Amino acid sequence: MSSLDPRVNRLDTKKVKDGELHTNSHLITWEVFHQEKRGKQVTHCGIVHASTPEIALVLAKEQFARRGKTTNLWVAKTTDIYTFSSEDEDIFETTPEKTFREPGAYKVRGRIEKFQKENKADV
Amino acid sequence: MNNNAVKELLYKMADDALIIGHRNSEWTGIGPMLEEDLAFSSIAQDKIGHALALYTILHDVLGEPHPDQLGFMRKEKDFHCCQYVEQPIGEYDFSLMRQFLFDNAELLRYEALTRSSFEPLAQLARKAKGEIKYHVMHGDTFMKQLGNGSEESQARLQSALNNSWHLALGIFENSEFEKELIQEGIFTGEEELKRKWLEKITPTLEAANLKLPATEENKIVYGGRKGSHSEFLTPLLNEMTEVVRTDIDAEW
Numbered sequence: 001m002s003s004l005d006p007r008v009n010r011l012d013t014k015k016v017k018d019g020e021l022h023t024n025s026h027l028i029t030w031e032v033f034h035q036e037k038r039g040k041q042v043t044h045c046g047i048v049h050a051s052t053p054e055i056a057l058v059l060a061k062e063q064f065a066r067r068g069k070t071t072n073l074w075v076a077k078t079t080d081i082y083t084f085s086s087e088d089e090d091i092f093e094t095t096p097e098k099t100f101r102e103p104g105a106y107k108v109r110g111r112i113e114k115f116q117k118e119n120k121a122d123v
Numbered sequence: 124m125n126n127n128a129v130k131e132l133l134y135k136m137a138d139d140a141l142i143i144g145h146r147n148s149e150w151t152g153i154g155p156m157l158e159e160d161l162a163f164s165s166i167a168q169d170k171i172g173h174a175l176a177l178y179t180i181l182h183d184v185l186g187e188p189h190p191d192q193l194g195f196m197r198k199e200k201d202f203h204c205c206q207y208v209e210q211p212i213g214e215y216d217f218s219l220m221r222q223f224l225f226d227n228a229e230l231l232r233y234e235a236l237t238r239s240s241f242e243p244l245a246q247l248a249r250k251a252k253g254e255i256k257y258h259v260m261h262g263d264t265f266m267k268q269l270g271n272g273s274e275e276s277q278a279r280l281q282s283a284l285n286n287s288w289h290l291a292l293g294i295f296e297n298s299e300f301e302k303e304l305i306q307e308g309i310f311t312g313e314e315e316l317k318r319k320w321l322e323k324i325t326p327t328l329e330a331a332n333l334k335l336p337a338t339e340e341n342k343i344v345y346g347g348r349k350g351s352h353s354e355f356l357t358p359l360l361n362e363m364t365e366v367v368r369t370d371i372d373a374e375w
Contacts, residue, residue, distance in 0.1 A: 006153045007160075027156075048158050051268065058264045061257060062162035 030056040031081055033074040034064055042074055124307060128300035129241055130185055131203070132310055135298070135348055136232070137177035138204035141194055142356070143225060144170030145363055149212050162261060166222065169254045176251070180243045195367045199357050205347040207290040209356045213283075219269075220283035223262030224291040227327075228320045230255045235316065240308035263327050270331025281333055288336040292317070293344040 002009050027049040034045040045064045050056035056075040065073060084091070147167035154160025178190035187193065208225065212218045233255055236248035269276040295317040304310040328335055346352070366373060 007156065049156065050158070054264050055268055058261050059158040059162050062165045063158055066165050 027051055029078040030075040031078050032060045032064055034070060035072040036069050038071050047078065124241065125300065125303045126185060128303040129309060130181065130187070131298050131300055132304060133177050133181050133244070135203040137174045137181070138202045139208050140170045140177065141174035142204045142359065143208040144174060145359060146208060146212055147218065147222065150218065155215050166258050166261065169258065173251055176247050180247065184243050195364045199352055199360060200350040202352065202356065203348050203350065205293045205296060206344045206353045207293050209353050209359065210290065211355055216279040216283040217286065219265055220280060220287050222258070223266050224287060224324065225294065226255060226258040226262050227324050228294050228316065230259045231319045231323060232316055235311045239310060266327055266331040270333050277332055280331065284333055285336050289342040290344045292338065293347060296345045296348040298348060
């Protein structure tokens with residue numbers, strides 16, 4: 001029954017009936033966002049458990065920024081993140097006929113080169 | 124420049140960092156929760172890094188033995204750490220309180236040293252200041268949260284503070300070189316540091332619903348800076364040096 005992880009043993013789950021976990025055993029989860037350089041986009045990197053946003057930031061710093069370059073971190077409550085339902089995943093499917101909307105479909109390289117050549121000739 | 128005064132300062136700073144780093148690393152794997160386990164371990168590693176940087180200055184600039192030798196081969200009486208950092212980790216409240224009290228002093232010390240006339244130390248202080256600022260942020264944030272948390276968390280912190288107080292004041296034990304250090308612009312001195320530290324931690328402790336214990340001068344735990352230590356240092360050194368004593372040529 002005992003675990004190799006002392007934290008698990010400390011939870012003393014035997015005393016707790018199903019659905020009656022003490023509120024202290026339920027820390028809030030926070031989504032963590034990482035920014036590498038000032039002005040660069042902030043990207044999601046994981047979650048931390050904490051009771052307040054201040055502690056979430058303090059803990060996130062060591063979880064996600066102790067290696068590599070970081071200029072800032074953001075945290076937001078997981079429950080404040082709005083997402084699509086997984087059943088709606090099909091809205092992201094693209095039909096093959098829509099490739100004209102992708103930049104690769106434009107065959108403009110030739111025209112650009114021609115324009116540049118003409119401009120150079122003018123100068 | 125008075126080399127002996129600088130050496131004394133570097134040794135006590137390095138030894139404090141090495142010993143508290145080792146102590147705090149004892150929480151690795153058994154911390155109160157996963158994220159804090161990792162954060163506390165990482166703070167401990169930073170301290171070992173500071174110790175190495177300070178021993179390196181002692182070796183490269185002041186001709187003292189190699190950092191490995193200084194860290195692992197000296198006898199208890201040659202260590203100049205304060206007795207506070209030697210104390211066993213106890214329960215988490217004690218370790219957290221020590222992290223808070225010690226690192227607030229450490230940040231003020233490094234801030235003062237950024238203007239040191241001893242340039243190698245000023246350079247190191249400028250580099251390490253950011254790391255220690257985070258350590259203080261960690262300690263301050265947890266004080267405020269747990270001090271205003273449950274009745275139990277507040278009571279635990281208050282008793283940890285009471286038990287730590289006279290040990291923590293031992294950080295500021297004067298060296299025999301205070302006058303030289305101040306006159307030569309190497310360091311602003313322990314008395315000034317203690318004054319600033321009290322000014323800094325008092326509002327944080329108040330915001331954390333904690334009462335500053337009364338100071339009784341004769342109870343302050345001194346001695347560490349002069350090589351007189353508690354019964355806890357030798358077992359720590361024995362454990363820390365186990366590998367190197369088993370195989371002196373081991374590489375890792």
